[in-house]
Amino acid sequence: MSRLSRLPADDRVAKIRSFNRFYTRHIGLLNEGLLDSEYSLTEVRILYELANHGPMTAATLGQELGLDPGYLSRILKRFDSRNLLQRSRSEDDRRQIFLSLTDAGRATFEPLNRASVDQIGAMLSKLSVSEQERLVQAMNVVERVVGNSAQEIPCTLRPHRIGDIGWIARRQGLLYAQEYGWDETFEALVAEIAASFVRNFDPERERCWIAERDGEILGSVFLVYHSDEVAKLRLLYVEPSARGLGLGRRLVDECIAFARAKGYRTLTLWTNDVLMAARGIYQARGFQLVKEEAHHSFGKDLVGQTWNLDL
Template sequence: MNDSEAQRRAEAVRHFNRFYTQHIGALHEYLQKSVFSLTEARVLHELAHGHAQTAAALARNLGLDTGYLSRLLTSFERRNLLTRRPSESDARQSLLSLTDAGMTIWQPLDEAARAEVAAVLAQIPPDSQDWLIEAMQRIEWLLDPQQRHGTVSLRSPEAGEYGWLVHRQAQWFATEYDWDPSFEGMLARVVADFLRHRDPLRETGWVAEQAGTIVGSAMVVCVSTTVARVRLLYVEPEARHFGVGMQLLDECVRFATRAGYTKLTLWTTPFLHDAGRLCRRAGFVCAANTSEWRFGRDLRLEHWERDL
Protein backbone atom coordinates (compact mmCIF):
# COMPACT_ATOMS: atom_id res chain seq x y z
CA MET A 1 0.00 0.00 0.00
CA ASN A 2 1.45 3.37 -0.99
CA ASP A 3 1.55 6.43 1.27
CA SER A 4 -1.38 8.20 -0.39
CA GLU A 5 -3.64 5.16 0.01
CA ALA A 6 -2.62 4.76 3.65
CA GLN A 7 -3.36 8.44 4.25
CA ARG A 8 -6.75 8.15 2.52
CA ARG A 9 -7.72 5.23 4.75
CA ALA A 10 -6.53 7.00 7.89
CA GLU A 11 -8.63 10.05 7.00
CA ALA A 12 -11.66 7.82 6.40
CA VAL A 13 -11.30 6.37 9.91
CA ARG A 14 -10.89 9.84 11.43
CA HIS A 15 -14.00 11.02 9.57
CA PHE A 16 -16.01 8.11 10.96
CA ASN A 17 -14.71 8.78 14.47
CA ARG A 18 -15.85 12.39 14.31
CA PHE A 19 -19.23 11.43 12.90
CA TYR A 20 -19.87 8.70 15.46
CA THR A 21 -18.82 10.63 18.55
CA GLN A 22 -21.05 13.51 17.50
CA HIS A 23 -23.92 11.17 16.65
CA ILE A 24 -23.97 9.45 20.04
CA GLY A 25 -23.40 12.65 21.97
CA ALA A 26 -19.99 11.61 23.23
CA LEU A 27 -18.80 15.21 23.02
CA HIS A 28 -21.17 16.16 25.83
CA GLU A 29 -19.35 16.62 29.10
CA TYR A 30 -21.83 14.68 31.20
CA LEU A 31 -23.83 11.52 30.58
CA GLN A 32 -27.62 11.59 30.40
CA LYS A 33 -27.71 15.09 31.96
CA SER A 34 -26.34 13.61 35.21
CA VAL A 35 -23.48 14.77 37.41
CA PHE A 36 -21.29 11.97 36.05
CA SER A 37 -18.78 12.37 33.25
CA LEU A 38 -18.61 9.78 30.48
CA THR A 39 -15.47 8.28 32.02
CA GLU A 40 -17.09 8.05 35.45
CA ALA A 41 -20.15 6.40 33.95
CA ARG A 42 -17.97 3.87 32.12
CA VAL A 43 -16.21 2.96 35.39
CA LEU A 44 -19.58 2.56 37.08
CA HIS A 45 -20.66 0.32 34.20
CA GLU A 46 -17.60 -1.92 34.54
CA LEU A 47 -18.10 -2.27 38.29
CA ALA A 48 -21.86 -2.82 38.04
CA HIS A 49 -21.40 -5.65 35.55
CA GLY A 50 -18.42 -7.20 37.29
CA HIS A 51 -16.11 -6.73 34.31
CA ALA A 52 -13.17 -5.60 36.48
CA GLN A 53 -12.65 -6.15 40.19
CA THR A 54 -9.33 -4.38 40.74
CA ALA A 55 -8.05 -0.91 39.93
CA ALA A 56 -5.33 -2.45 37.74
CA ALA A 57 -7.92 -4.37 35.72
CA LEU A 58 -10.09 -1.26 35.36
CA ALA A 59 -7.16 0.81 34.12
CA ARG A 60 -6.21 -1.91 31.63
CA ASN A 61 -9.75 -2.49 30.34
CA LEU A 62 -10.56 1.19 29.92
CA GLY A 63 -7.12 2.45 28.95
CA LEU A 64 -7.08 4.97 31.79
CA ASP A 65 -4.14 6.62 33.49
CA THR A 66 -3.70 4.91 36.87
CA GLY A 67 -3.30 8.20 38.74
CA TYR A 68 -6.47 9.63 37.25
CA LEU A 69 -8.37 6.42 37.97
CA SER A 70 -7.14 6.37 41.56
CA ARG A 71 -8.52 9.88 42.15
CA LEU A 72 -11.82 8.91 40.52
CA LEU A 73 -12.18 5.80 42.71
CA THR A 74 -11.36 7.77 45.84
CA SER A 75 -14.13 10.22 44.90
CA PHE A 76 -16.57 7.32 44.49
CA GLU A 77 -15.53 5.96 47.87
CA ARG A 78 -16.10 9.30 49.60
CA ARG A 79 -19.60 9.41 48.11
CA ASN A 80 -20.33 5.91 49.41
CA LEU A 81 -20.66 4.52 45.88
CA LEU A 82 -17.75 2.11 46.14
CA THR A 83 -16.30 -0.37 48.63
CA ARG A 84 -12.92 -2.07 48.71
CA ARG A 85 -12.00 -5.37 50.30
CA PRO A 86 -8.62 -7.13 50.38
CA SER A 87 -8.01 -9.76 47.73
CA GLU A 88 -7.54 -13.23 49.18
CA SER A 89 -5.15 -14.21 46.39
CA ASP A 90 -3.03 -11.03 46.36
CA ALA A 91 -2.75 -8.85 49.46
CA ARG A 92 -1.42 -5.97 47.35
CA GLN A 93 -4.72 -5.72 45.48
CA SER A 94 -8.16 -4.55 46.61
CA LEU A 95 -11.37 -5.90 45.12
CA LEU A 96 -13.78 -3.16 44.11
CA SER A 97 -17.57 -3.31 44.07
CA LEU A 98 -20.45 -0.87 44.02
CA THR A 99 -22.40 -0.27 47.19
CA ASP A 100 -26.19 -0.38 47.25
CA ALA A 101 -26.08 3.39 46.86
CA GLY A 102 -23.76 3.00 43.88
CA MET A 103 -26.12 0.53 42.20
CA THR A 104 -29.05 2.84 42.90
CA ILE A 105 -27.18 5.65 41.14
CA TRP A 106 -26.08 3.47 38.25
CA GLN A 107 -29.38 1.78 37.34
CA PRO A 108 -31.24 4.88 36.08
CA LEU A 109 -28.14 5.92 34.13
CA ASP A 110 -28.03 2.50 32.50
CA GLU A 111 -31.75 2.54 31.71
CA ALA A 112 -31.54 6.04 30.25
CA ALA A 113 -28.57 5.08 28.07
CA ARG A 114 -30.40 1.99 26.82
CA ALA A 115 -33.52 4.02 26.05
CA GLU A 116 -31.47 6.58 24.13
CA VAL A 117 -29.86 3.89 21.96
CA ALA A 118 -33.24 2.22 21.42
CA ALA A 119 -34.63 5.54 20.21
CA VAL A 120 -31.82 5.85 17.68
CA LEU A 121 -32.35 2.29 16.45
CA ALA A 122 -36.10 2.82 16.17
CA GLN A 123 -35.44 5.26 13.32
CA ILE A 124 -33.84 2.41 11.29
CA PRO A 125 -35.72 -0.53 9.68
CA PRO A 126 -35.18 -3.86 11.52
CA ASP A 127 -33.11 -5.40 8.70
CA SER A 128 -30.85 -2.37 8.67
CA GLN A 129 -30.49 -2.59 12.46
CA ASP A 130 -29.11 -6.12 12.03
CA TRP A 131 -26.73 -4.85 9.35
CA LEU A 132 -25.56 -2.04 11.62
CA ILE A 133 -24.97 -4.39 14.56
CA GLU A 134 -23.08 -6.88 12.37
CA ALA A 135 -20.87 -4.03 11.11
CA MET A 136 -20.17 -2.93 14.69
CA GLN A 137 -19.30 -6.49 15.71
CA ARG A 138 -16.90 -6.76 12.78
CA ILE A 139 -15.23 -3.47 13.75
CA GLU A 140 -14.73 -4.77 17.30
CA TRP A 141 -13.38 -8.07 16.01
CA LEU A 142 -10.92 -6.38 13.66
CA LEU A 143 -9.61 -3.92 16.25
CA ASP A 144 -9.47 -6.24 19.29
CA PRO A 145 -6.87 -9.04 18.86
CA GLN A 146 -8.16 -10.79 21.99
CA GLN A 147 -11.44 -11.58 20.24
CA ARG A 148 -9.55 -13.65 17.66
CA HIS A 149 -8.49 -16.01 20.46
CA GLY A 150 -12.12 -16.65 21.40
CA THR A 151 -14.28 -19.69 20.72
CA VAL A 152 -15.19 -20.37 17.10
CA SER A 153 -18.52 -22.08 16.43
CA LEU A 154 -19.71 -23.65 13.20
CA ARG A 155 -23.29 -23.25 12.01
CA SER A 156 -25.38 -23.42 8.85
CA PRO A 157 -25.39 -20.23 6.78
CA GLU A 158 -28.47 -18.05 7.15
CA ALA A 159 -30.36 -16.18 4.43
CA GLY A 160 -28.04 -13.88 2.51
CA GLU A 161 -24.83 -15.30 3.97
CA TYR A 162 -23.98 -17.52 0.99
CA GLY A 163 -24.06 -14.38 -1.14
CA TRP A 164 -21.86 -12.59 1.38
CA LEU A 165 -19.34 -15.44 1.26
CA VAL A 166 -19.15 -15.18 -2.52
CA HIS A 167 -18.69 -11.41 -2.22
CA ARG A 168 -16.01 -11.65 0.47
CA GLN A 169 -13.90 -14.31 -1.23
CA ALA A 170 -14.11 -12.67 -4.66
CA GLN A 171 -13.14 -9.35 -3.10
CA TRP A 172 -10.17 -10.79 -1.21
CA PHE A 173 -8.71 -12.76 -4.14
CA ALA A 174 -9.12 -9.77 -6.44
CA THR A 175 -7.30 -7.51 -3.99
CA GLU A 176 -4.53 -9.94 -3.02
CA TYR A 177 -3.93 -11.78 -6.30
CA ASP A 178 -5.69 -9.71 -8.96
CA TRP A 179 -8.02 -12.53 -9.97
CA ASP A 180 -10.62 -11.34 -12.46
CA PRO A 181 -14.45 -11.44 -12.10
CA SER A 182 -14.64 -14.95 -13.54
CA PHE A 183 -13.65 -16.22 -10.08
CA GLU A 184 -16.70 -14.55 -8.58
CA GLY A 185 -18.79 -16.13 -11.33
CA MET A 186 -17.43 -19.57 -10.47
CA LEU A 187 -18.18 -19.08 -6.76
CA ALA A 188 -21.70 -17.92 -7.58
CA ARG A 189 -22.29 -21.01 -9.74
CA VAL A 190 -21.03 -23.31 -6.97
CA VAL A 191 -23.43 -21.73 -4.49
CA ALA A 192 -26.34 -21.68 -6.96
CA ASP A 193 -25.90 -25.36 -7.85
CA PHE A 194 -25.58 -26.30 -4.18
CA LEU A 195 -28.72 -24.44 -3.12
CA ARG A 196 -30.76 -25.62 -6.10
CA HIS A 197 -29.86 -29.31 -6.07
CA ARG A 198 -28.58 -29.99 -2.56
CA ASP A 199 -29.14 -33.41 -1.00
CA PRO A 200 -29.25 -32.63 2.75
CA LEU A 201 -28.01 -36.11 3.64
CA ARG A 202 -25.00 -35.90 1.34
CA GLU A 203 -24.17 -32.18 1.10
CA THR A 204 -23.87 -29.36 3.62
CA GLY A 205 -22.19 -26.05 4.39
CA TRP A 206 -20.96 -24.11 7.40
CA VAL A 207 -19.87 -20.67 8.41
CA ALA A 208 -17.36 -20.23 11.22
CA GLU A 209 -18.46 -17.53 13.65
CA GLN A 210 -16.43 -15.78 16.32
CA ALA A 211 -17.74 -12.98 18.56
CA GLY A 212 -20.73 -12.54 16.25
CA THR A 213 -18.52 -12.22 13.17
CA ILE A 214 -18.24 -14.66 10.26
CA VAL A 215 -14.58 -15.62 9.95
CA GLY A 216 -14.67 -18.57 7.56
CA SER A 217 -16.69 -21.05 5.54
CA ALA A 218 -16.68 -24.50 3.94
CA MET A 219 -19.03 -26.74 1.95
CA VAL A 220 -19.10 -30.43 1.13
CA VAL A 221 -20.66 -31.21 -2.27
CA CYS A 222 -21.29 -34.49 -4.02
CA VAL A 223 -19.10 -35.48 -6.97
CA SER A 224 -20.22 -39.12 -7.24
CA THR A 225 -21.69 -41.81 -5.02
CA THR A 226 -18.25 -42.34 -3.44
CA VAL A 227 -16.47 -38.99 -3.85
CA ALA A 228 -17.20 -35.59 -2.26
CA ARG A 229 -15.44 -32.27 -2.72
CA VAL A 230 -14.71 -29.40 -0.33
CA ARG A 231 -15.77 -26.05 -1.79
CA LEU A 232 -15.70 -22.45 -0.51
CA LEU A 233 -13.07 -23.29 2.11
CA TYR A 234 -12.02 -19.86 3.33
CA VAL A 235 -10.74 -18.14 6.48
CA GLU A 236 -10.56 -14.38 6.95
CA PRO A 237 -6.91 -13.22 6.91
CA GLU A 238 -7.03 -11.90 10.49
CA ALA A 239 -8.39 -15.24 11.75
CA ARG A 240 -5.72 -17.43 10.21
CA HIS A 241 -3.22 -19.39 12.32
CA PHE A 242 -5.80 -19.78 15.11
CA GLY A 243 -7.10 -23.19 14.06
CA VAL A 244 -10.24 -22.01 12.24
CA GLY A 245 -9.30 -23.64 8.93
CA MET A 246 -8.46 -26.93 10.68
CA GLN A 247 -11.78 -26.85 12.51
CA LEU A 248 -13.65 -26.38 9.24
CA LEU A 249 -11.71 -29.06 7.36
CA ASP A 250 -12.06 -31.57 10.21
CA GLU A 251 -15.83 -31.00 10.14
CA CYS A 252 -15.83 -31.61 6.37
CA VAL A 253 -14.04 -34.93 6.93
CA ARG A 254 -16.46 -35.98 9.67
CA PHE A 255 -19.53 -35.13 7.59
CA ALA A 256 -18.23 -36.86 4.46
CA THR A 257 -17.42 -39.98 6.47
CA ARG A 258 -20.90 -40.08 8.04
CA ALA A 259 -22.49 -39.53 4.62
CA GLY A 260 -20.84 -42.69 3.30
CA TYR A 261 -18.25 -41.23 0.93
CA THR A 262 -14.96 -43.07 0.56
CA LYS A 263 -12.91 -40.12 -0.70
CA LEU A 264 -12.85 -36.36 -0.05
CA THR A 265 -11.12 -33.99 -2.48
CA LEU A 266 -10.31 -30.31 -2.89
CA TRP A 267 -8.18 -28.12 -5.10
CA THR A 268 -5.94 -25.18 -4.28
CA THR A 269 -2.89 -23.41 -5.69
CA PRO A 270 0.76 -23.70 -4.56
CA PHE A 271 1.05 -20.00 -3.66
CA LEU A 272 -1.63 -20.46 -0.99
CA HIS A 273 0.94 -21.95 1.38
CA ASP A 274 -1.40 -22.06 4.37
CA ALA A 275 -3.90 -24.13 2.39
CA GLY A 276 -1.26 -26.72 1.51
CA ARG A 277 -0.10 -27.02 5.11
CA LEU A 278 -3.71 -27.33 6.25
CA CYS A 279 -4.40 -30.15 3.79
CA ARG A 280 -1.36 -32.11 4.97
CA ARG A 281 -2.32 -31.71 8.62
CA ALA A 282 -5.83 -32.97 7.83
CA GLY A 283 -4.47 -36.12 6.18
CA PHE A 284 -4.83 -35.09 2.52
CA VAL A 285 -2.21 -35.89 -0.12
CA CYS A 286 -1.51 -33.97 -3.31
CA ALA A 287 -2.57 -36.37 -6.07
CA ALA A 288 -2.04 -34.19 -9.16
CA ASN A 289 -0.72 -30.87 -10.47
CA THR A 290 -2.04 -29.12 -13.56
CA SER A 291 -1.66 -25.74 -15.22
CA GLU A 292 -4.75 -23.94 -16.48
CA TRP A 293 -5.79 -20.47 -17.58
CA ARG A 294 -8.18 -19.38 -14.84
CA PHE A 295 -9.38 -16.13 -13.41
CA GLY A 296 -7.33 -14.05 -15.80
CA ARG A 297 -3.97 -15.74 -15.30
CA ASP A 298 -2.04 -18.94 -15.79
CA LEU A 299 -2.48 -20.93 -12.58
CA ARG A 300 -0.93 -24.08 -11.25
CA LEU A 301 -3.62 -26.12 -9.56
CA GLU A 302 -3.11 -28.80 -6.93
CA HIS A 303 -5.64 -31.61 -6.54
CA TRP A 304 -5.69 -32.94 -2.97
CA GLU A 305 -7.56 -36.00 -1.75
CA ARG A 306 -8.06 -38.08 1.35
CA ASP A 307 -9.38 -41.60 1.72
CA LEU A 308 -12.15 -41.91 4.31
Protein backbone atom coordinates in the same frame (compact mmCIF):
# COMPACT_ATOMS: atom_id res chain seq x y z
CA MET B 1 7.08 -4.16 11.85
CA SER B 2 4.32 -1.57 11.85
CA ARG B 3 5.05 2.12 12.08
CA LEU B 4 3.18 2.37 15.38
CA SER B 5 5.21 -0.45 16.95
CA ARG B 6 8.39 1.60 16.47
CA LEU B 7 6.99 4.55 18.45
CA PRO B 8 8.21 5.11 22.02
CA ALA B 9 5.72 4.08 24.71
CA ASP B 10 4.77 7.68 25.52
CA ASP B 11 4.04 8.37 21.85
CA ARG B 12 1.80 5.29 21.65
CA VAL B 13 -0.18 6.54 24.62
CA ALA B 14 -0.47 9.97 23.00
CA LYS B 15 -1.66 8.40 19.75
CA ILE B 16 -4.39 6.42 21.50
CA ARG B 17 -5.52 9.48 23.42
CA SER B 18 -5.60 11.46 20.19
CA PHE B 19 -7.79 8.80 18.58
CA ASN B 20 -10.11 8.81 21.60
CA ARG B 21 -10.55 12.60 21.32
CA PHE B 22 -11.18 12.31 17.58
CA TYR B 23 -13.78 9.58 17.93
CA THR B 24 -15.70 11.11 20.83
CA ARG B 25 -15.90 14.40 18.96
CA HIS B 26 -16.81 12.73 15.66
CA ILE B 27 -19.63 10.63 17.09
CA GLY B 28 -20.95 13.42 19.30
CA LEU B 29 -20.22 11.85 22.68
CA LEU B 30 -19.28 15.21 24.17
CA ASN B 31 -22.72 16.69 23.55
CA GLU B 32 -24.91 17.25 26.58
CA GLY B 33 -27.50 14.85 25.17
CA LEU B 34 -26.61 11.87 22.99
CA LEU B 35 -28.20 11.73 19.53
CA ASP B 36 -29.84 15.14 20.07
CA SER B 37 -31.83 13.71 22.97
CA GLU B 38 -32.12 14.58 26.64
CA TYR B 39 -30.30 11.39 27.62
CA SER B 40 -26.57 10.98 28.23
CA LEU B 41 -24.39 8.27 26.69
CA THR B 42 -24.51 6.27 29.92
CA GLU B 43 -28.30 6.52 30.12
CA VAL B 44 -28.70 5.36 26.53
CA ARG B 45 -26.35 2.43 27.18
CA ILE B 46 -28.49 1.39 30.15
CA LEU B 47 -31.64 1.56 28.03
CA TYR B 48 -29.89 -0.48 25.34
CA GLU B 49 -28.85 -3.23 27.77
CA LEU B 50 -32.34 -3.49 29.23
CA ALA B 51 -33.96 -3.47 25.78
CA ASN B 52 -31.68 -6.17 24.39
CA HIS B 53 -30.49 -8.24 27.37
CA GLY B 54 -33.00 -7.61 30.14
CA PRO B 55 -34.46 -8.41 32.57
CA MET B 56 -31.38 -8.07 34.79
CA THR B 57 -30.53 -6.98 38.29
CA ALA B 58 -29.02 -3.58 39.02
CA ALA B 59 -25.84 -5.33 40.18
CA THR B 60 -25.51 -7.23 36.90
CA LEU B 61 -26.23 -4.09 34.92
CA GLY B 62 -23.57 -2.18 36.82
CA GLN B 63 -21.00 -4.94 36.32
CA GLU B 64 -21.77 -5.18 32.60
CA LEU B 65 -21.26 -1.45 32.08
CA GLY B 66 -18.60 -0.88 34.74
CA LEU B 67 -20.69 1.72 36.56
CA ASP B 68 -20.41 2.96 40.13
CA PRO B 69 -23.43 1.63 42.11
CA GLY B 70 -24.33 5.09 43.41
CA TYR B 71 -24.19 6.66 39.97
CA LEU B 72 -26.28 3.82 38.51
CA SER B 73 -28.83 4.16 41.34
CA ARG B 74 -29.34 7.86 40.56
CA ILE B 75 -29.96 7.10 36.88
CA LEU B 76 -32.41 4.32 37.70
CA LYS B 77 -34.33 6.66 40.03
CA ARG B 78 -34.61 9.14 37.16
CA PHE B 79 -35.93 6.37 34.91
CA ASP B 80 -38.42 5.38 37.62
CA SER B 81 -39.71 8.95 37.80
CA ARG B 82 -40.41 8.79 34.07
CA ASN B 83 -42.09 5.38 34.24
CA LEU B 84 -39.37 3.80 32.05
CA LEU B 85 -38.65 0.86 34.38
CA GLN B 86 -40.57 -2.01 35.86
CA ARG B 87 -39.29 -4.21 38.67
CA SER B 88 -40.10 -7.85 39.42
CA ARG B 89 -38.88 -10.25 42.09
CA SER B 90 -37.03 -13.43 41.19
CA GLU B 91 -39.07 -16.58 41.67
CA ASP B 92 -35.92 -18.41 42.82
CA ASP B 93 -34.62 -15.73 45.18
CA ARG B 94 -37.16 -13.21 46.42
CA ARG B 95 -34.33 -10.88 47.48
CA GLN B 96 -33.37 -10.30 43.85
CA ILE B 97 -35.12 -7.57 41.86
CA PHE B 98 -35.03 -7.73 38.08
CA LEU B 99 -35.21 -4.58 35.97
CA SER B 100 -36.86 -4.35 32.55
CA LEU B 101 -38.32 -1.62 30.37
CA THR B 102 -41.95 -0.64 30.47
CA ASP B 103 -43.84 0.09 27.27
CA ALA B 104 -42.94 3.74 27.85
CA GLY B 105 -39.31 2.73 28.28
CA ARG B 106 -39.28 0.87 24.98
CA ALA B 107 -41.05 3.77 23.30
CA THR B 108 -38.28 6.03 24.61
CA PHE B 109 -35.48 3.69 23.50
CA GLU B 110 -36.69 2.90 19.97
CA PRO B 111 -36.18 6.37 18.43
CA LEU B 112 -32.76 6.58 20.09
CA ASN B 113 -31.84 3.23 18.62
CA ARG B 114 -33.02 4.28 15.15
CA ALA B 115 -31.14 7.57 15.44
CA SER B 116 -27.94 5.67 16.30
CA VAL B 117 -28.38 3.37 13.31
CA ASP B 118 -29.03 6.34 11.04
CA GLN B 119 -26.00 8.20 12.40
CA ILE B 120 -23.63 5.29 11.74
CA GLY B 121 -25.26 4.70 8.35
CA ALA B 122 -24.66 8.33 7.39
CA MET B 123 -21.01 8.03 8.44
CA LEU B 124 -20.53 4.85 6.42
CA SER B 125 -22.26 6.28 3.36
CA LYS B 126 -19.35 8.68 2.92
CA LEU B 127 -16.93 5.76 2.58
CA SER B 128 -16.35 3.34 -0.28
CA VAL B 129 -17.14 -0.35 0.26
CA SER B 130 -13.45 -1.18 0.66
CA GLU B 131 -13.03 1.65 3.19
CA GLN B 132 -16.01 0.35 5.14
CA GLU B 133 -14.46 -3.13 5.16
CA ARG B 134 -11.16 -1.73 6.43
CA LEU B 135 -12.93 0.23 9.14
CA VAL B 136 -14.90 -2.78 10.38
CA GLN B 137 -11.82 -5.01 10.33
CA ALA B 138 -9.84 -2.41 12.28
CA MET B 139 -12.60 -2.19 14.89
CA ASN B 140 -12.64 -5.98 15.17
CA VAL B 141 -8.91 -5.92 15.85
CA VAL B 142 -9.29 -3.24 18.54
CA GLU B 143 -12.14 -5.09 20.22
CA ARG B 144 -10.34 -8.42 20.14
CA VAL B 145 -6.94 -7.11 21.32
CA VAL B 146 -8.21 -4.75 24.02
CA GLY B 147 -11.37 -6.53 25.11
CA ASN B 148 -10.32 -10.17 24.91
CA SER B 149 -6.61 -10.13 25.70
CA ALA B 150 -7.17 -12.24 28.80
CA GLN B 151 -9.76 -14.62 27.39
CA GLU B 152 -10.14 -15.66 23.76
CA ILE B 153 -13.74 -15.92 22.58
CA PRO B 154 -14.25 -19.47 21.30
CA CYS B 155 -14.99 -20.05 17.64
CA THR B 156 -18.09 -22.11 16.89
CA LEU B 157 -19.09 -24.00 13.75
CA ARG B 158 -22.69 -23.90 12.58
CA PRO B 159 -24.70 -24.84 9.46
CA HIS B 160 -25.37 -22.23 6.79
CA ARG B 161 -28.39 -19.97 7.03
CA ILE B 162 -29.97 -17.13 5.04
CA GLY B 163 -27.43 -14.44 4.20
CA ASP B 164 -24.35 -16.66 4.45
CA ILE B 165 -24.09 -17.53 0.75
CA GLY B 166 -23.97 -13.93 -0.39
CA TRP B 167 -21.49 -13.12 2.36
CA ILE B 168 -19.17 -15.97 1.37
CA ALA B 169 -19.15 -14.97 -2.30
CA ARG B 170 -18.46 -11.34 -1.47
CA ARG B 171 -15.77 -11.98 1.11
CA GLN B 172 -13.90 -14.51 -0.99
CA GLY B 173 -14.12 -12.23 -4.01
CA LEU B 174 -12.64 -9.34 -2.02
CA LEU B 175 -9.97 -11.40 -0.25
CA TYR B 176 -8.64 -13.13 -3.35
CA ALA B 177 -8.63 -9.83 -5.23
CA GLN B 178 -6.61 -8.20 -2.45
CA GLU B 179 -4.20 -11.08 -1.87
CA TYR B 180 -3.76 -12.56 -5.36
CA GLY B 181 -5.11 -9.94 -7.75
CA TRP B 182 -7.89 -12.20 -9.04
CA ASP B 183 -10.67 -10.46 -10.93
CA GLU B 184 -14.43 -10.53 -10.50
CA THR B 185 -14.83 -13.82 -12.36
CA PHE B 186 -13.59 -15.63 -9.25
CA GLU B 187 -16.36 -14.08 -7.15
CA ALA B 188 -18.80 -15.18 -9.87
CA LEU B 189 -17.48 -18.74 -9.65
CA VAL B 190 -17.85 -18.78 -5.86
CA ALA B 191 -21.40 -17.47 -6.18
CA GLU B 192 -22.27 -20.16 -8.76
CA ILE B 193 -20.86 -22.99 -6.63
CA ALA B 194 -22.55 -21.75 -3.47
CA ALA B 195 -25.88 -21.12 -5.22
CA SER B 196 -25.84 -24.61 -6.72
CA PHE B 197 -25.16 -26.05 -3.28
CA VAL B 198 -28.25 -24.31 -1.85
CA ARG B 199 -30.51 -25.23 -4.78
CA ASN B 200 -29.55 -28.92 -4.67
CA PHE B 201 -28.78 -29.27 -0.97
CA ASP B 202 -29.11 -32.82 0.39
CA PRO B 203 -28.72 -32.62 4.19
CA GLU B 204 -28.15 -36.37 4.39
CA ARG B 205 -25.09 -36.25 2.13
CA GLU B 206 -23.87 -32.63 2.15
CA ARG B 207 -22.90 -29.99 4.65
CA CYS B 208 -21.71 -26.40 4.97
CA TRP B 209 -19.78 -25.25 8.04
CA ILE B 210 -19.71 -21.57 8.98
CA ALA B 211 -17.03 -20.62 11.51
CA GLU B 212 -18.24 -17.82 13.75
CA ARG B 213 -16.88 -15.95 16.76
CA ASP B 214 -18.91 -13.42 18.70
CA GLY B 215 -21.26 -13.02 15.72
CA GLU B 216 -18.43 -12.49 13.21
CA ILE B 217 -17.97 -14.98 10.35
CA LEU B 218 -14.34 -16.14 10.25
CA GLY B 219 -14.41 -18.83 7.56
CA SER B 220 -16.34 -21.60 5.89
CA VAL B 221 -16.14 -24.78 3.86
CA PHE B 222 -18.58 -26.94 1.87
CA LEU B 223 -18.81 -30.70 1.39
CA VAL B 224 -20.76 -31.47 -1.79
CA TYR B 225 -22.09 -34.76 -3.18
CA HIS B 226 -20.43 -35.88 -6.42
CA SER B 227 -21.35 -39.57 -6.51
CA ASP B 228 -22.27 -42.29 -4.04
CA GLU B 229 -18.54 -42.88 -3.43
CA VAL B 230 -17.03 -39.43 -4.01
CA ALA B 231 -17.59 -36.14 -2.16
CA LYS B 232 -16.03 -32.77 -2.98
CA LEU B 233 -14.48 -30.34 -0.51
CA ARG B 234 -15.16 -26.85 -1.85
CA LEU B 235 -14.58 -23.17 -1.10
CA LEU B 236 -12.42 -23.45 2.01
CA TYR B 237 -11.48 -20.00 3.30
CA VAL B 238 -10.42 -18.33 6.54
CA GLU B 239 -10.53 -14.62 7.30
CA PRO B 240 -7.09 -12.96 7.69
CA SER B 241 -7.91 -12.03 11.29
CA ALA B 242 -8.40 -15.72 12.17
CA ARG B 243 -5.39 -17.20 10.43
CA GLY B 244 -2.86 -19.03 12.53
CA LEU B 245 -5.51 -20.32 14.94
CA GLY B 246 -5.89 -23.73 13.31
CA LEU B 247 -9.33 -22.90 11.94
CA GLY B 248 -8.55 -24.08 8.40
CA ARG B 249 -7.43 -27.46 9.74
CA ARG B 250 -10.55 -27.68 11.87
CA LEU B 251 -12.83 -27.02 8.91
CA VAL B 252 -11.06 -29.62 6.78
CA ASP B 253 -11.23 -32.15 9.63
CA GLU B 254 -14.99 -31.62 9.83
CA CYS B 255 -15.30 -32.39 6.13
CA ILE B 256 -13.22 -35.55 6.46
CA ALA B 257 -15.16 -36.81 9.48
CA PHE B 258 -18.53 -36.11 7.83
CA ALA B 259 -17.48 -37.81 4.56
CA ARG B 260 -16.36 -40.91 6.42
CA ALA B 261 -19.53 -41.01 8.51
CA LYS B 262 -21.67 -40.87 5.36
CA GLY B 263 -19.81 -43.73 3.68
CA TYR B 264 -17.94 -41.86 0.96
CA ARG B 265 -14.82 -43.65 -0.30
CA THR B 266 -12.96 -40.59 -1.63
CA LEU B 267 -12.85 -36.90 -0.74
CA THR B 268 -11.62 -34.78 -3.63
CA LEU B 269 -10.89 -31.09 -4.12
CA TRP B 270 -9.62 -28.67 -6.74
CA THR B 271 -7.35 -25.77 -5.87
CA ASN B 272 -4.53 -23.68 -7.33
CA ASP B 273 -0.85 -24.04 -6.56
CA VAL B 274 -0.52 -20.43 -5.34
CA LEU B 275 -2.76 -21.20 -2.34
CA MET B 276 0.14 -22.46 -0.25
CA ALA B 277 -1.51 -22.43 3.17
CA ALA B 278 -4.49 -24.49 2.01
CA ARG B 279 -2.21 -26.94 0.21
CA GLY B 280 -0.25 -27.43 3.44
CA ILE B 281 -3.44 -28.33 5.28
CA TYR B 282 -4.47 -30.83 2.61
CA GLN B 283 -1.05 -32.50 2.57
CA ALA B 284 -0.96 -32.72 6.37
CA ARG B 285 -4.34 -34.47 6.32
CA GLY B 286 -3.16 -37.10 3.83
CA PHE B 287 -4.51 -35.74 0.56
CA GLN B 288 -2.52 -36.81 -2.51
CA LEU B 289 -1.91 -34.63 -5.58
CA VAL B 290 -3.35 -36.57 -8.53
CA LYS B 291 -3.48 -33.99 -11.32
CA GLU B 292 -2.04 -30.62 -12.33
CA GLU B 293 -3.05 -28.46 -15.26
CA ALA B 294 -2.08 -24.93 -16.32
CA HIS B 295 -4.98 -22.60 -17.02
CA HIS B 296 -5.77 -18.91 -17.38
CA SER B 297 -8.56 -17.91 -15.00
CA PHE B 298 -9.57 -14.95 -12.87
CA GLY B 299 -7.24 -12.75 -14.91
CA LYS B 300 -4.12 -14.79 -14.01
CA ASP B 301 -2.01 -17.65 -15.34
CA LEU B 302 -2.46 -20.41 -12.77
CA VAL B 303 -1.79 -24.08 -12.17
CA GLY B 304 -4.88 -25.98 -11.08
CA GLN B 305 -4.47 -29.02 -8.86
CA THR B 306 -6.71 -31.95 -7.98
CA TRP B 307 -6.14 -33.59 -4.60
CA ASN B 308 -7.74 -36.83 -3.37
CA LEU B 309 -8.03 -38.42 0.05
CA ASP B 310 -8.85 -42.12 0.35
CA LEU B 311 -11.28 -42.53 3.20
